[in-house]
Amino acid sequence: MFFKVQIPLIITFIVGAALVIAMFVPHFPFYEANENFSIYFDLIAVFAFILGGGNLLKIHGDRIWRKGRDWKYSIVTVVGFLAMLIVGTLKIGGPPGFTGDVSASDSWFGFMYYSMFVPLQSTMFSLLAFFVASASYRAFRAKTKEATMLLVAAFIILIGRTPLGHYVTGWLPPQLQFLHIPNLSNWILSVPSMAGQRAIMIGIALGIISTSLKLILGIERSYLGGESK
Amino acid sequence: MAHTFELWIGALLTLMIFSFLYKDNPFYKFAEHLFVGVSAAYWMVIGIWSTLMPNLVGRIAPNALQGVINMPEDAQPQYHFIVPAIFGLLMLTRLVERISWLSRWAMAFVIGFAAGTNFTRYLQSDFVGQIYNSMLPLVVVSSGHVAIGATFSAIVLIVGVISALIYFFFSKEHTGAFGATSRLGIWFLMVAFGAAFGYTVMARISLLTGRMQYLGEWLATIF
Amino acid sequence: MPPCREDSDSHASLARFSVPFSAILFLKFARLIRFIPALAVTLGLVIACSFPCVCPAAEPAATPDEAHPVVVPMPAAAPTEIRAADTPDDNGESITVSWVLSADDVPATGTVTGYAIMRCATPDGAYEQVSTAPAQAQEYLDTSVDQGVQYYYKVGAMCGDLVSLSAVVGPVAARQQWLDTRVINLLVIALILIGAIMWYVFQAGKGKKLFIRRIAGIEAVDEAVGRATEMGKPILFIPGIQDMDNVQTVAGLTILASVGKLAAQYETKLDVPVSRSLVMSTARETLKQAYLSVGRPDLYSDDMAYYVTDEQFGYVAAVDGIMVREKPATCFYMGAFFAESLILAETGNSVGAIQIAGTAMPTQLPFFVAACDYTLIGEELFAASAYLSKDAKMIGSLKGQDVGKGIAMFFILLGSIVATVASVSGNSSAAAFSDWLSNLFRLNF
């Protein structure tokens, strides 16, 4: 138990507390800890990529081996993964010289990046244009007072964020300019919406501060599997 | 030639993903599985070349990497980087069932790092910073007169922040005046959500425009 | 910039003194002696930059050495009252050198084109030029020092190649400080928050019952798991797409533990695709323990939580595929989300799943609110993770968070009222109080 629970808790405490203290104490060892821990974390994150790759091969390899559901598509995943990995890690097909930038656009790796990764990523992302439309069709209905607030705010901003807003209410006399839709939408963003955002931010900050504190002090330890509370 | 080839692959994959909007189909499945494999490898390769090599191997043993990456000629080994290397290797024990518990030590470092950095970051910019930003005069005077519009905005802002904060109170029943204020708070939250949603639509349409232009470019090479 | 800058090259440049540095100067002075000198410096910078240099005709020196500008007697008066001190509140990486302007440093004439900062390890060794500061500057932050090493400084008023040097000042060494006095306010606030949270954690730990209001999203968890059981369909749980370095992911996994226990009790299939391998590791540990704690370790398998890809949209593509193929009855989205939130929630909606979301990503809340049945808004995510854990200490901390909100509300109201009184009445003591109050919450003053 000591090695499985106590040591991790001690490590978390030391690292977390040192980083909090470093905010107030620009002195050895806290300052140095603050500087180095970020880099340490990034390095551990790279090991996590490797762990992820290992798991990906394990999962899809298993599926192919057992001829599980959609196993033929798993071959696509594995082939894509290995091809990209080998070309990139060994810098096959450029960049010129081993020291060059791995993602140089004229290398093989660059080619795979631009011909597959980029279009797939952008297209997946662009599906949002459709989903945002279908979601607004369903959600923006004046069903309750709350839903009406949501609807009205969204509607004004929708119009106000395009040149459309200028055409719709551009004719208003100067004393009613505050009702001009671009002005109104800016007002909504910078006053009531900002008020809501601020309250959310303050609340979140407190939630995070409290959770961080519980983690540092070992009160919250579900990440260890929640043993010995 | 390479560019046309690239454009063709890209355009076909684009159409495969879009086909999902109609319904799930083998083309989408193909694109999806390819994307998973390619992207996992992409992040691994980038991690290796932009971080692992220069910042770990290069720092512990700069001479070992001559000809592999460019290191400053006078680079000295920094042995304290063995610490993250050990943690990283402990992380990999996950792949071996019997000793996988060792990865908890590395996880403990990650959690400690998360807690420490998040604590200070949110305390500073999101808690203290937002309180500071909210302390503004409720009555705005400009050139000797009360500016009605600005005053109204200032009051709405403060009422909004306070009432929405009341909504987040967990340890008090939301009834009576407290409950009414908290309901007002929800309205402000709803306005914030509606505004953000409305604002976002633009971003999403832009993305689609980008894709359509890309397909247009591809079609132009055919006709 | 004055045209005669070209000859005062060496490795220093006036460009260092553009906005950020003047901003630093400004803030430093504001703290030390309040506004006036800093305003003068900033103003001086602007003026100095807009006037060409007019040197009194002086003998051009023999080839000036970069490191040792030739010193010709009396082209311009030397700066006086040189001071050099360790920069306060830092980690020992700089020394602050300050001086009183040369008598000839008048913006209208442009006689003095700048100041040369000279440094040496011994009082009468060969001084090396560290850098230059523009005319009208009264302070220089020397960041090229080694910690703990003693230095001596001279400051020279420059007029073209001609430099008239001040007296020597020193020795001075850069040292690390044990407290950054600029963030004392933050320290106090942090201690109050820590105190409040720990107090209630302690109280709860002693067995004191604390009231927590009902949160719709939390109450729906049980029902949602039950629905999946009835329909004989799986539950999909997404703990966000961020790594373990995000506290929201940790909160999401704590909720996963509770959902896991319910799923084990009801014998319902649970599917947890994740986009980070560290999250996968943790999710497995969490689930294993959850299944064990309700006495169903036989139902647990490592395949429940599996890694997909680190790439955001690759992950979404895969999860969308899982949704349309497995048709889960219930979807949980608990953790940190980005743009994928709406893709997931709309696809989940199209397969008719009941959806419960919780995130502290303000950008994504609108989409979850619009497309999901229940949404835990911001802080409610953390509240839910504490509440569902059924751990008294965790619940106690929620009350501590409420104290934080109370503090925020109190000071926002007080600050605004005092600022209102100050601006309407024009009363100077009200204004001073208002400034003091808002400075309590000011960052990096």
Place this chain on the structure above:
Amino acid sequence: MADDRPDKEQSSRPRKGVIDVLKAIDRRIIFLLITLGVVLPLIFHLVFSVRTSPIVQAIFDKMESLPPGSKVLVSFDYAPSTVPENQPMAEAICRHALAKDFKVYMMAVWATGPPQVDALVTNVIERDFPGKVYGKDWINLGYKAGNQGLINAILLDLKGMYTTDVHGDPIDGFEMMRDVQNLADMSLIVCIGSGFPGVREWVQFAGDPGRIPVAGGVTAVEAPLLYPYYPRQLLGLMGGLQGAAEYESALVLKYPQYKEHAEQAVRLMGPQTVAHLVIIAFVIIGNIAYFGERSRQKRAKKA
């Protein structure tokens, strides 16, 4: 927040009226109309004029106020997926900076950033500023892992993290890097971002602690979230395509010589406007359907 979830209702009666048709619109019809709303204006080159709002003008004015030779750091923190929104911002800022003879330092906290820099080099530097010299007028520092940790680190020591530029050449070999130690040497930081880490992290880890002016250009999703930082912590903000179009308008107004290449975002506002119209129409239809349904239910109750 279950209240704003109006679908999944049971429709109680069999007879099909207009309202039932409206209620049961297949989402694929919405998808089709959105596609047309984007494609048709693209084909027919529909362009609307754009006016600059104060929050964007603030960035433009700040850039105008800096003297030539000022150091401006531009961070490319986005991926190809948000190029339509982010790239015009990055290009407008860099075009403006180079036109004003600033030294431009480009870097990325996102691994996907450097290829966007390459695109910018082709579109802006090679096209409009062929005379600018790499390493003297502009430099590409490339990407480093570390998210906010990287920002934190370069605030204290930029050269410690960036020992080489993106091509792997030693950093001290470049003229414009000689007098740069850390972020405090920058006159302005402009982050063009689309998520985490992004503008918020630049404010939190560079702007606030280092007292360096930070301006941002973000996707429209991020923008409402950043308003609370404006104007005290964040100098100005370009939000989404509209923000980019506004900056371009301001730029072209002052420097008409760049009109030909500098109006990408302005041109893309056409499909934007039409697609918005489609969505607005659907929101109205949705509400008509809802109210029609409700009044019918009320009548049914009375009867």
